[in-house]
Amino acid sequence: MTVTANFAVNRFTLSITAAHGSVTKNPDAAQYDSNTTVQLTAVPAGGYHFTSWSEDASGSANPISILMNGNKNVTAGFSINAFPVTVAHGPNGTVTPGTVSVDSGSSQRFLFVPDTGYHTDTVLVDGAKVDSAAGYTFSSVAAPHTLSVTFAVNRYTITVLHGLHGSVTPATVSVAYGAVQFFRFVPDSGFHVDSVLVDGILIPDSVTGFTFVSVTRDRTLRVVFAANAPDQFSLETTAVNGTIEKTPDLPLYIAGTVVHVTAVPAPGYHFISWSGDLTGAANPDSLVMTRNMSIAAAFAPDSFLVRWSAGWNMVSLPAVAADGRKALLFPQAISKAFWYSGQYAATDTLVQGL
Numbered sequence: 001m002t003v004t005a006n007f008a009v010n011r012f013t014l015s016i017t018a019a020h021g022s023v024t025k026n027p028d029a030a031q032y033d034s035n036t037t038v039q040l041t042a043v044p045a046g047g048y049h050f051t052s053w054s055e056d057a058s059g060s061a062n063p064i065s066i067l068m069n070g071n072k073n074v075t076a077g078f079s080i081n082a083f084p085v086t087v088a089h090g091p092n093g094t095v096t097p098g099t100v101s102v103d104s105g106s107s108q109r110f111l112f113v114p115d116t117g118y119h120t121d122t123v124l125v126d127g128a129k130v131d132s133a134a135g136y137t138f139s140s141v142a143a144p145h146t147l148s149v150t151f152a153v154n155r156y157t158i159t160v161l162h163g164l165h166g167s168v169t170p171a172t173v174s175v176a177y178g179a180v181q182f183f184r185f186v187p188d189s190g191f192h193v194d195s196v197l198v199d200g201i202l203i204p205d206s207v208t209g210f211t212f213v214s215v216t217r218d219r220t221l222r223v224v225f226a227a228n229a230p231d232q233f234s235l236e237t238t239a240v241n242g243t244i245e246k247t248p249d250l251p252l253y254i255a256g257t258v259v260h261v262t263a264v265p266a267p268g269y270h271f272i273s274w275s276g277d278l279t280g281a282a283n284p285d286s287l288v289m290t291r292n293m294s295i296a297a298a299f300a301p302d303s304f305l306v307r308w309s310a311g312w313n314m315v316s317l318p319a320v321a322a323d324g325r326k327a328l329l330f331p332q333a334i335s336k337a338f339w340y341s342g343q344y345a346a347t348d349t350l351v352q353g354l
Contacts, residue, residue, distance in 0.1 A: 010034040012068045017055075020048040020078040032068040039065050042076040047104035047142070051077040080104055083144045092118040093151035102141040111135040114151045117177030117216070121152035153177050158212060158219045165191040166225035175215050184209040187225050194226035231255040235287075236294035238276075241269045244297050253289040260286045263297040272298040325349050 011031040016023045021044040032038060041063035042050040052060045056072040066072060081104035089095045093114040102108045112120045112135055120133045126146055130136065138145055154177040162168045166187040175181050185193050185208060193207040199220055203210065212219055232252040237244040242265040253259060262284040263271040273281045277293040287293065325348060337347050 012071045014038060014066070014068060015071075015073045016040070017073070017075040018042065018078070020045045020080070021050065021076060023074070023076045034069060036068045037065050038068055039063050040074060040076075042078070044078045047081050048078040049081055051079045053077070083141050085110075085138060085141070085145045085147060087147045087149075089149040090151055092153070093120070093149070095147070095149050102138065104142055105140055107137055107139045108141065109135060109137045110147060112149055112151075117154050118151045119154055120149060122148075122150045124148040156215050156218050158183075158215070158221060160221050160223075162223040163225055165227070166193070166223070168221070168223050175212075177216060179215050180211060180213050181215065182209055182211045183221055185223055190228055191225045192228050194224045196224075197222040233289045233292045235259055235289065236292075237261070238294070238296040239263070239299070241266045241299040241301075242271065242297060244295070255289060257289045258286050259289060260284055261295065263299070265299045268302050269299040270302055272300050274298075 024041045026039040054075045057074045082101045087095050087099045096111045123130050123132050155174045160168050160172045169184045196203045196206045245262040247260040271283050276295040278287050278295040
């Protein structure tokens, strides 16, 4: 009797687990004869990378070989790729967040926060300038990136306006945030600062200049110049035994006014000359008002010639005498003086016509 024993080689399964990737088997079979060597290669999905083996395999070598001496379970571990976004910025502001690592395919927003009085000046993404004042978003990140931000101080315009007959120094200017700026007003000769308006508001008592303090916005400065009021002068007159008439007769005269003056003697007097700011004996005369002035008119009593004859003389005064007493007018007379009104009567004082 013949007995035959049949033996078969043991066969084993190899189970693979791989999230975010796959594993290739070489050879690739549903079952493997005992002691078969199988090469495993981890293949990550897009945006991922292999990290390590687990369960019936270990380590991070890729590929690896596994000996099939039993049923095997192998897990391939994968992790998403991450890329750095390196952030740099200058003073007077911040970028939020700073340097970060961003998962592959993800997006990352960065906010630019200037200090008060400053603004985002320049933004460079991977060295290229972009227009983005408030922030920047990296979308579907698939590589490392750089972000550089610089900040600059805000500048404001002070617009200067002025009319004729003067100037404002400096003219319209641009100043930095918080700056102090002085403007000087320079009227032409014969003119003055009439009004100053800052942002449309009248500013009193600001005739030589104006200072803007801590500028935080655009401003305006308007200056108006006006002609000076003409100088005015007085003319004082002095006259004894007469008067002075002025044409025009005013309490004050504008500079350059021509005033005509006439000396008017009292009865029994006549004009002699001017003194003070007017000289000579011309009457009437005139003078030009260039300052406060004073003039005086001098008068003298009238005089007349009396021719005497022997004996009695009849004298009739041709003018009104300043003092008509006989002893003053005719100190050498040896008799009384008489006047006649129906009859003769002695008198001590002579009058015109007697």
